[in-house]
Amino acid sequence: MDGSVWLGPNAVLAFKREGYHLFDFNAQDFADALSFRGLQKLIFRNVTYGIGEMYRGVFLGAQIKILQKYIPELSLSDVLRGPTGVRAQALDRDGNLVDDFVFDGGVGDLGSRVLHVRNAPSPAATSSLSIAEMVADEVESRFTL
Numbered sequence: 001m002d003g004s005v006w007l008g009p010n011a012v013l014a015f016k017r018e019g020y021h022l023f024d025f026n027a028q029d030f031a032d033a034l035s036f037r038g039l040q041k042l043i044f045r046n047v048t049y050g051i052g053e054m055y056r057g058v059f060l061g062a063q064i065k066i067l068q069k070y071i072p073e074l075s076l077s078d079v080l081r082g083p084t085g086v087r088a089q090a091l092d093r094d095g096n097l098v099d100d101f102v103f104d105g106g107v108g109d110l111g112s113r114v115l116h117v118r119n120a121p122s123p124a125a126t127s128s129l130s131i132a133e134m135v136a137d138e139v140e141s142r143f144t145l
Contacts, residue, residue, distance in 0.1 A: 007063065007079060012054050013039075014086055022058070022084060041095025090119035101131075103138050115139055 013033065016026040033039055043050060056063040064076050090098035104116040117135055 006082070007067065008082065009085070010053055010057055011087070011089070012050070012057055018086060020084055020086060022081075036091070038091045038093045038095045042091060042097075043095075045095060088119070101134065103142075105142060113143070115142060 014024070015030045016024040017029045019025070019029075056066065060079055060081065061076055064074060064079060067074050090102055092098055098119050101120065102118040104118060106112060106114045106116075115135070115138060117138075120131070
């Protein structure tokens with residue numbers, strides 16, 4: 001509405017579970033992520049693309065160069081770095097992104113009455129009524145109400 005143009009967001013590996021700043025790093029979180037075989041497979045399949053995305057995320061000039069294919073008059077002075085965020089993304093053991101919800105239940109007296117909804121991919125907030133319907137359907141199929 002105000003004439004501004006937003007760039008992004010991109011999605012790159014965070015080096016900290018709750019790393020809300022560009023250079024946040026936690027060695028244990030990073031090691032945990034890299035030890036997962038699914039992430040290793042994803043990285044090896046997309047290493048060139050991933051490095052390029054991370055490079056463009058850090059160096060705005062590199063991102064501007066790509067964008068100038070679409071908006072030739074765009075310059076670095078037109079761009080301000082926006083806020084960062086963290087979005088958890090489920091990944092299977094084969095290195096594939098899980099595109100939808102994962103429903104899990106517990107075991108035992110209490111656990112069997114619990115439904116866990118994991119991996120709420122974007123645009124979760126903008127489709128909340130559809131999500132509520134999906135969760136309600138899952139509850140109905142798992143529990144006797």
